[in-house]
Amino acid sequence: MTLKSISQHRHSTLRRALLSSLVAITLSSTCQITFAANEHGPKIAKAPKLILVLVVDGLPNEQVQRYRHQFGEGGFKRLMEQGAWYGNAHQAHGVTVTAVGHSAVLTGAYPYQHGIIGNSWFDPNTSSSVYCTEDTQHTYIGTETKASDGTSPANLKVSTVGDELRYATGNQSKVLTVSGKDRGAILLAGKTGTAYMLMKKTGGFASSTYYMNQHPAWHTTFHANKPQDRFYGKQWTTMLPEAAYHGDAHDDLVAPANSSSSKRFPYTYDSASGKPDAEYYEKLFTGPYVDELTLDFARAAIDGEQLGNNPAGVTDVLGVSLSSHDYVNHTWGPESKMSHDHLQRLDRLLAKFLSDVDKKVGLDNTLVVLTADHGFANVPEFSKSIKRDANRLDGSKISSALNQHLTEKFGVEKLVRKWSAPYVFFDYSKAEAKGISRADLENTAARFMMSYNGIAATYTRTQFENGQLPNDRISRLMQRAWHKQLSGDLTVVVKPYWYFGSTNSGTSHGTPYTYDTNVPLIIMGKPWIKAGAYGQYAEVMDIAPTLSHLLRIRLPSGSEGRVLTETLK
Secondary structure (H helix, E strand, C coil): CCHHHHHHHHHHHHHHHHHHHHHHHHHHHCCCCCCCCCCCCCCCCCCCCEEEEEEECCCCHHHHHHHHHHCCCCCHHHHHHHCEEECCEECCCCCCCHHHHHHHHHHCCCHHHHCCCCCEEEECCCCEEEECCECCCCCECCCCCCCCCECCCCCCCCCCHHHHHHHHCCCCCCEEEEECCHHHHHHHHCCCCEEEEECCCCCCEECECCCCCCCCHHHHHHHCCCHHHHHCCCEECCCCCHHHHCCCECHHHHCCCCCCCCCCCCEECCCCCCCCCHHHHHHCCCCCHHHHHHHHHHHHHHHHHCCCCCCCCCCEEEEEEECHHHHHHHHHCCCEHHHHHHHHHHHHHHHHHHHHHHHHCCHHHEEEEEEECCCCCCCHHHHHHCCCCCEEECHHHHHHHHHHHHHHHHCCCCCEEEEECCEEEECHHHHHHCCCCHHHHHHHHHHHHHCCCCEEEEEEHHHHHHCCCCCCHHHHHHHHHCCCCCCCCEEEEECCCEEECCCCCCCCCCCCCHHHHECCEEEECCCCECCEEECCCEEHHHHHHHHHHHHCCCCCCCCCCCCCHHHEC
């Protein structure tokens, strides 16, 4: 190379380095995140003013598909027609419960990383139960706080999109979440957002001392007239003509007269005292009114915090977790008339809310995400009526039988320390003191559990730690759900359409089967997203990296999802 060419090469390298530095400085200083128009190329969309994340608790994707022809114009239909809608999207882990699913949405992480392995779990070090969002260092503001109440994200081990956005903008972006459930709000808010949750004792929304010492003025104004009391004495009954519910499961299957879920339409919101009280506020969760109240509070937060109109010009995040569909499906099942009607009512509530967001912020300035934390199994009685093998399993009884079997086999009592579905915890120290190897204890227990009708698979701690798993979908999902420090020593998976439960009615979720994992995933935002129905496989874990890409911010610390590039303009 000549001296001249060396000089030209160095100057070219210097120019590239200076250009890279200027780009980095520009991105760093404008994490408002406003992208400039390209003078000689296509326009680059400005960053959203608001990221609106809607999580419908307990909504299987099949319900959205099955009832879509009855939706109004402004809710689910608007999102599906104007957004990118994935029909094959999944909560891609094996323990599909509320806390785990909400943790996935904005972390992009699986449980083995984010550390939320259930709604609650057994701590073998303290021999006590741990609630997913409990933190005894903090209390609810102005409301009684019990030891196991959710007050902070202390147990969440990774960052969220909101955390990274606030870091990128010098904490100027606002991240606010609201839910009927503490875990629904806290696990969306991350470490640096602000969460509000509905108090069952008072019917009002409260935050905790983790976030602030006292509520803002707009919060006080919202509660001044006790909006939670306006539903007292109201009845919930069908909204659509009776013919619209043809094909739903008969009430005798989902609400038999001799069951704990025997109540049917009309469902009345009242209490024995004759006035609004804790009994009434708890009743509100099963039906449309807690969701209506949650969306009203979200409207107040948009106004009170100027969400989407941030004075600093940066992007804000509003997370809204709508809790009631989960309560309805637990009580009557997703095949019921009650669940069908509730989804239609939720559709209309969402339509009004999106219309208000359009007026307050502008939907062309808002990126909307809608998903769910998990799906649902059908009520076993309904499954049996259509020739499925289905039932409930009482885990505590099986655990007792396992303990008895191990005692007879090894001559040692209480080798099972705890049953916490889907996990069994062993007393390894007691076994090893008697010369019983961990592998022998685990394998003996696994074989016994497999002898039960309704059990499909078991996985031992040794299998997980050594990666000795079958190469199939269920095994992969269970591996992702298993946390080395927190999860149990034996993991038990039920057969399809079975679940662990001791009641005589209703249904649940929590398995790795598609009826529990397949949830809606819709992203709408005209400047950024190409509308359409997408058949590609996608995961809820893909939401966080996609949002991070659009916002030009660092990925959350545990993110493993992919950017949904096929949807991006």
